[in-house]
Amino acid sequence: MRKLAVGNQTVMGINDFNQVFAYNSASNSFQSLSAELVTIAVGGGTLVQPDEVWGLNASQQVFRLVNGSFHQIPGALTQIAVGPGYEPCHPAEVWGLNSSEEIFRFDFCSGQFHQASGQLSQISVGEREVWGINPAGAVFHWNFNTFVFENVPVTLSQISAGPAGAVWGVDRDGKVFRLSRNKEGAKFLEVAGQLSIISVGGNGVWGLDFQEHIFHFDESAQQFVQVTGQLDSIVVGNGAGVWGLNSGQNIFVFKTE
Numbered sequence: 001m002r003k004l005a006v007g008n009q010t011v012m013g014i015n016d017f018n019q020v021f022a023y024n025s026a027s028n029s030f031q032s033l034s035a036e037l038v039t040i041a042v043g044g045g046t047l048v049q050p051d052e053v054w055g056l057n058a059s060q061q062v063f064r065l066v067n068g069s070f071h072q073i074p075g076a077l078t079q080i081a082v083g084p085g086y087e088p089c090h091p092a093e094v095w096g097l098n099s100s101e102e103i104f105r106f107d108f109c110s111g112q113f114h115q116a117s118g119q120l121s122q123i124s125v126g127e128r129e130v131w132g133i134n135p136a137g138a139v140f141h142w143n144f145n146t147f148v149f150e151n152v153p154v155t156l157s158q159i160s161a162g163p164a165g166a167v168w169g170v171d172r173d174g175k176v177f178r179l180s181r182n183k184e185g186a187k188f189l190e191v192a193g194q195l196s197i198i199s200v201g202g203n204g205v206w207g208l209d210f211q212e213h214i215f216h217f218d219e220s221a222q223q224f225v226q227v228t229g230q231l232d233s234i235v236v237g238n239g240a241g242v243w244g245l246n247s248g249q250n251i252f253v254f255k256t257e
Contacts, residue, residue: 006201
């Protein structure tokens with residue numbers, strides 16, 4: 001695979017030919033779906049509600065997986081992110097960016113994307129959290145009460161939002177930051193370690209350093225612990241596990257036994 005996306009129960013992949021695959025845990029194999037996509041996003045699922053699966057093709061057209069097949073949704077995006085939703089018209093939070101770095105949120109009631117103010121070069125959706133980074137590395141948080149993105153003082157190159165308000169990021173130098181909240185507000189605090197990529201989900205906080213070594217944040221020890229192996233990319237689900245690809249595009253899943 002070239003890309004992986006992981007949710008609560010769903011694992012999806014895309015190969016070099018933009019063919020889409022869904023992981024079947026019963027057969028421990030990926031099965032082909034009838035679609036060609038360059039980007040895929042999975043999220044918003046629970047034990048009783050299936051994950052939302054969305055994707056983009058090479059022409060920036062948007063697709064949603066419904067009853068086993070992909071259906072085109074009006075819009076043109078270059079990035080898409082999916083997370084849990086809590087409102088009638090937003091049973092899942094589906095956000096995207098277009099080629100002009102404009103921001104869009106999908107409304108399930110109208111079946112359309114609505115533009116939000118601002119510009120971002122990266123977006124991440126967690127549990128009741130939507131975060132983004134603009135081209136200058138400035139970080140923004142979506143306020144569900146005022147419906148605007150608000151700046152949070154920190155500069156990052158990558159950000160990942162997960163469950164229970166967990167938000168982590170890394171800067172260009174590999175410094176790691178974790179969002180801390182108290183009665184005075186929220187701010188990012190540096191955590192010991194050096195990573196080039198970080199991914200947060202219900203299955204923990206994981207990252208890769210610049211040499212592709214793998215690290216997992218140990219909550220009890222409050223530090224990153226190295227895990228055997230090397231990966232080129234890593235994705236953390238909210239129940240479906242921790243998955244990664246190495247430089248040869250081989251697929252790996254973390255097992256504790």
